Amino acid sequence: xxxxxxxxxxxxxxxxxxxxxxxxxxxxxxxxxxxxxxxxxxxxxxxxxxxxxxxxxxxxxxxxxxxxxxxxxxxxxxxxxxxxxxxxxxxxxxxxxxxxxxxxxxxxxxxxxxxxxxxxxxxxxxxxxxxxxxxxxxxxxxxxxxxxxxxxxxxxxxxxxxxxxxxxxxxxxxxxxxxxxxxxxxxxxxxxxxxxxxxxxxxxxxxxxxxxxxxxxxxxxxxxxxxxxxxxxxxxxxxxxxxxxxxxxxxxxxxxxxxxxxxxxxxxxxxxxxxxxxxxxxxxxxxxxxxxxxxxxxxxxxxxxxxxxxxxxxxxxxxxxxxxxxxxxxxxxxxxxxxxxxxxxxxxxxxxxxxxxxxxxxxxxxxxxxxxxxxxxxxxxxxxxxxxxx
Numbered sequence: 001x002x003x004x005x006x007x008x009x010x011x012x013x014x015x016x017x018x019x020x021x022x023x024x025x026x027x028x029x030x031x032x033x034x035x036x037x038x039x040x041x042x043x044x045x046x047x048x049x050x051x052x053x054x055x056x057x058x059x060x061x062x063x064x065x066x067x068x069x070x071x072x073x074x075x076x077x078x079x080x081x082x083x084x085x086x087x088x089x090x091x092x093x094x095x096x097x098x099x100x101x102x103x104x105x106x107x108x109x110x111x112x113x114x115x116x117x118x119x120x121x122x123x124x125x126x127x128x129x130x131x132x133x134x135x136x137x138x139x140x141x142x143x144x145x146x147x148x149x150x151x152x153x154x155x156x157x158x159x160x161x162x163x164x165x166x167x168x169x170x171x172x173x174x175x176x177x178x179x180x181x182x183x184x185x186x187x188x189x190x191x192x193x194x195x196x197x198x199x200x201x202x203x204x205x206x207x208x209x210x211x212x213x214x215x216x217x218x219x220x221x222x223x224x225x226x227x228x229x230x231x232x233x234x235x236x237x238x239x240x241x242x243x244x245x246x247x248x249x250x251x252x253x254x255x256x257x258x259x260x261x262x263x264x265x266x267x268x269x270x271x272x273x274x275x276x277x278x279x280x281x282x283x284x285x286x287x288x289x290x291x292x293x294x295x296x297x298x299x300x301x302x303x304x305x306x307x308x309x310x311x312x313x314x315x316x317x318x319x320x321x322x323x324x325x326x327x328x329x330x331x332x333x334x335x336x337x338x339x340x341x342x343x344x345x346x347x348x349x350x351x352x353x354x355x356x357x358x359x360x361x362x363x364x365x366x367x368x369x370x371x372x373x374x375x376x377x378x379x380x381x382x383x384x385x386x387x388x389x390x
Contacts, residue, residue, distance in 0.1 A: 003059050007306055010052040014304050017045035021291050046287050049304075053312075060309060061128055084203075087118075091202045091367070092195045094356045119352050121207035122214065122371075129215035131320040132222040132234075135278060135340035137378070139347055145180040146347045148378050150243070175243055181349040181374040182230050186213035189364040206354070210369045222346070222375050223324040231375030234344060234383060235326065235333045246380055248333065248387040255330045255388060257285065259292045259301055265337050265386045266315050273339035273382045278311075278318040281335040282325045289314065328388060335386040343382030347374040 349372030
């Protein structure tokens with residue numbers, strides 16, 4: 001199989017990379033400098049690892065994704081077939097009768113929903129492209145916000161003798177966190193002539209265009225969103241250990257990751273969250289961290305995932321790549337570590353809607369598509385950030 005061959009090739013390149021990097025580090029230790037040849041060889045093999053991992057992910061995604069046609073007619077019940085037919089007719093012609101049919105399954109505050117096949121395809125592709133959506137808690141609601149009560153502290157207790165007086169102990173306090181949903185939109189377009197004459201799959205076309213737009217915007221917002229008209233990202237909270245603060249652990253170097261800094265970051269997370277903890281960072285950051293070794297044991301901090309759907313490991317915990325995390329540079333928050341399911345909440349408002357606009361951009365027909373989504377940290381001690389700083 002192609003996937004097995006890619007894994008074998010990746011394993012070989014990783015062994016070559018570690019050997020070359022060991023030689024580079026030995027040269028640095030004995031001579032106090034690295035030769036350009038050694039550096040070039042390590043960087044070339046490092047880039048080859050990235051290339052192969054990208055190809056493996058693409059193959060796995062293709063294998064896991066359902067057919068773009070959304071299944072044949074045999075997979076649809078009678079109601080779904082009628083709805084699918086109405087959707088395609090509305091997309092192509094915008095008939096009033098089809099608008100009425102499409103309104104049947106909309107949520108109470110109105111709007112036209114897409115077919116279940118399109119909705120599922122969009123959600124799946126966005127999920128594949130937004131790593132934090134894979135890791136965080138996700139809840140679908142029918143209102144405009146999700147409210148969560150956060151326990152700010154523990155009840156106190158104490159030891160007591162059989163006949164000793166009992167004094168009142170501290171009662172835990174609660175803080176309400178509200179995560180509102182915000183509107184995300186895409187507006188792909190096609191000419192009316194193309195809609196009239198083409199036999200292409202409208203559902204697959206719309207799902208592809210919309211999901212790519214939604215995935216990019218969501219992925220950015222969950223990392224660095226301001227919380228104004230969009231979700232709030234994990235790197236936008238103040239530094240600290242109090243409510244609405246996320247602890248920032250310094251890397252120990254003014255511009256780079258260090259092995260000690262990453263170990264300190266992992267150690268800053270409470271034991272309760274370690275079992276489900278993982279890392280989140282840019283691919284370039286992961287590429288740099290591959291070269292780091294534990295100063296005591298001499299072992300590499302990074303270990304590759306060499307089986308299907310198994311992520312790479314950093315200090316024994318899974319690593320997920322997010323292009324929207326900040327780069328390794330002075331003062332940047334370049335890595336996150338923690339239990340993201342416990343720490344970050346994503347909120348989806350039910351339904352994806354499409355409005356067909358034939359007037360705004362003639363001769364094009366615009367398909368104004370909206371989705372409502374929110375996000376924010378719900379448990380601040382479950383997440384930690386690495387700040388690149390001495």
